[in-house]
Amino acid sequence: MGINDLLTLITALLIAWSCSLLGCFLVLRKAVMVGDAISHSVLPGIVIAYLVSSNFNSVFMLIGAAFFGVFTTVIIDFFHKKLKLQEDASIGITFTWLFALGVILIALFTDGNADLDQDCVLFGELGTTFLDKVIYNGRLFGTRSMLMILPVFILVVLFVVVGFKGLQILSFHEEFAKSKGINVNFWHYSFMALVSITTVMSFESVGAVLVVGLLVIPPATSYLLVERLIPMLWLSCLVSTISSLLGYFASIYFDVSISSMIVVTSGAIFILVIIYTKLKIAFRKKIVNL
Amino acid sequence: MSQNSIEVHNLSVAYNRIPVLWDIDFELPKGQIIGIVGPNGSGKSTLLKAIMGLIPLSSGFAKIFDKELDLVRERVAYVPQRESVDWDFPATVEDVVRMGRYKKGKLFNRLSSIDKHLASEAIEKVKLTPYKDRQISQLSGGQQQRVFLARALTQGADMYVMDEPFVGVDVATEKTILELLISMKNEGKTVVIVHHDLQTVSDSFDYLVLLNTRLIAHGPTKEILTEENLQATYGGQLNLLSKIRNIIKNKDFPMREKGFEDK
Ligand SMILES: Nc1ncnc2c1ncn2[C@@H]1O[C@H](COP(=O)(O)OP(=O)(O)O)[C@@H](O)[C@H]1O
Numbered sequence: 001m002g003i004n005d006l007l008t009l010i011t012a013l014l015i016a017w018s019c020s021l022l023g024c025f026l027v028l029r030k031a032v033m034v035g036d037a038i039s040h041s042v043l044p045g046i047v048i049a050y051l052v053s054s055n056f057n058s059v060f061m062l063i064g065a066a067f068f069g070v071f072t073t074v075i076i077d078f079f080h081k082k083l084k085l086q087e088d089a090s091i092g093i094t095f096t097w098l099f100a101l102g103v104i105l106i107a108l109f110t111d112g113n114a115d116l117d118q119d120c121v122l123f124g125e126l127g128t129t130f131l132d133k134v135i136y137n138g139r140l141f142g143t144r145s146m147l148m149i150l151p152v153f154i155l156v157v158l159f160v161v162v163g164f165k166g167l168q169i170l171s172f173h174e175e176f177a178k179s180k181g182i183n184v185n186f187w188h189y190s191f192m193a194l195v196s197i198t199t200v201m202s203f204e205s206v207g208a209v210l211v212v213g214l215l216v217i218p219p220a221t222s223y224l225l226v227e228r229l230i231p232m233l234w235l236s237c238l239v240s241t242i243s244s245l246l247g248y249f250a251s252i253y254f255d256v257s258i259s260s261m262i263v264v265t266s267g268a269i270f271i272l273v274i275i276y277t278k279l280k281i282a283f284r285k286k287i288v289n290l
Numbered sequence: 291m292s293q294n295s296i297e298v299h300n301l302s303v304a305y306n307r308i309p310v311l312w313d314i315d316f317e318l319p320k321g322q323i324i325g326i327v328g329p330n331g332s333g334k335s336t337l338l339k340a341i342m343g344l345i346p347l348s349s350g351f352a353k354i355f356d357k358e359l360d361l362v363r364e365r366v367a368y369v370p371q372r373e374s375v376d377w378d379f380p381a382t383v384e385d386v387v388r389m390g391r392y393k394k395g396k397l398f399n400r401l402s403s404i405d406k407h408l409a410s411e412a413i414e415k416v417k418l419t420p421y422k423d424r425q426i427s428q429l430s431g432g433q434q435q436r437v438f439l440a441r442a443l444t445q446g447a448d449m450y451v452m453d454e455p456f457v458g459v460d461v462a463t464e465k466t467i468l469e470l471l472i473s474m475k476n477e478g479k480t481v482v483i484v485h486h487d488l489q490t491v492s493d494s495f496d497y498l499v500l501l502n503t504r505l506i507a508h509g510p511t512k513e514i515l516t517e518e519n520l521q522a523t524y525g526g527q528l529n530l531l532s533k534i535r536n537i538i539k540n541k542d543f544p545m546r547e548k549g550f551e552d553k
């Protein structure tokens with residue numbers, strides 16, 4: 001395993017862990033589709049940030065992402081709660097429209113630019129991130145992708161650790177939190193902003209489609225096995241770690257896209273866990289019947 | 291000292307412009323067990339949510355202990371309907387009960403040992419100590435209801451507002467809850483309970499609010515339970531009405547209350 005493998009793996013793990021932690025709350029809040037929507041509708045934010053700063057400057061990207069992510073949830077809530085449109089329809093309209101807008105902005109304003117094209121937006125490519133190394137005073141600090149995702153990962157961990165109680169009560173019982181005067185909007189929108197930032201920072205590496213897999217599959221797998229929230233967070237990270245490692249080496253072996261292989265692996269783990277839980281229930285019944 | 295536990299004035303609520311509560315006006319006493327009664331869909335849950343500031347009002351206002359809700363939030367504990375959460379959530383009985391101690395503006399702090407002690411005490415009061423480490427999906431309906439009650443108890447409030455705490459609970463839970471309500475009342479607390487069925491447990495209510503989109507009547511239970519009021523509340527639901535008639539006829543209604551006996 002060379003330095004390039006290591007750099008790619010670290011990037012993959014940082015993304016996977018950030019997504020696993022946030023994904024647990026998306027799954028528990030039954031807001032996975034909102035996460036999906038956000039991962040697509042931040043595209044105009046990225047393009048605008050790119051046009052403003054004419055590179056992938058992370059500060060502009062963060063602001064653009066957070067803005068469009070929160071904007072998406074506000075619009076979805078507006079359609080759903082105020083205009084009484086069904087929730088899935090509200091989500092479908094909002095994110096396809098914003099995503100399409102982003103695609104058009106790319107075509108119109110960034111023509112021929114290699115960094116930002118439709119393919120990269122949809123799928124991303126972890127396999128080439130090692131080409132963009134950050135070297136300062138002759139010392140290697142990592143890849144640009146890795147250094148972009150690192151602060152986001154730290155932010156996610158801090159938010160989940162320090163804000164654990166807020167996220168927990170929001171996910172379990174929003175109405176009760178509200179009755180205690182807790183500012184549920186603050187928690188809701190800061191959480192959604194963080195989901196937006198994470199998906200944007202993962203864009204180049206895994207793309208808008210596969211990041212949803214990272215947000216959903218490890219938490220859903222973990223959800224099947226645990227009885228409390230903190231173990232769910234840990235196990236979710238463990239599942240995504242195993243998927244990332246296995247997926248990475250499998251992708252090298254088969255010479256295919258790394259992020260796709262990571263998501264395929266986590267899906268396979270999910271299926272194994274389902275079989276395990278079903279067998280466990282069947283086995284218990286058998287013992288009872290004997 | 292304030293005189294009223296809850297004051298509601300000119301209160302209306304609409305969903306999609308269809309009024310669900312219409313021009314409700316009442317004042318409720320303190321230190322009593324108060325029943326808010328009406329058929330399904332009569333707006334009882336909506337009334338509680340309006341009082342707790344959880345939904346926008348079309349008109350009017352609600353005050354608690356003669357003050358704006360935000361000034362007295364710490365003094366009120368709300369127990370929503372059991373169906374308002376997903377019981378498959380990864381949490382134990384203790385996890386949920388401790389949420390009663392989560393406070394606004396203090397969410398970043400750790401729970402103190404006092405908080406944890408209050409939670410254990412509340413779990414003991416609702417007789418769930420043997421189940422405290424159990425995941426909440428592995429509880430019966432009655433036990434789940436008691437979890438909610440325990441969570442409210444940790445808040446140490448002066449008033450408890452409960453939405454249908456007797457729905458789908460076993461006899462043991464019903465007894466536990468009733469005992470608790472009476473001991474709360476004896477401590478001078480106000481208990482407001484939404485209830486859709488006058489046949490069960492209603493002899494424990496000191497005071498009644500009869501509701502069916504509009505306010506039908508409110509007052510001490512014995513004054514309120516007239517056939518006319520019940521007809522207005524449950525009108526049309528003849529089956530139920532005849533049952534209630536029987537209750538009144540058989541006089542096993544609030545006459546058991548202390549103070550009424552000598553009349
Ligand atoms: N969120 C909502 N949106 C639209 N209609 C609602 C909503 N909640 C309740 N309703 C309607 O308002 C009426 C009163 O509901 P509710 O307050 O739950 O009655 P109760 O608790 O007395 O059974 C019902 O007709 C119900 O269908």
Ligand SMILES: [Mg+2]
Nearest residue numbers: 334335371454
């Ligand atoms: Mg109700």
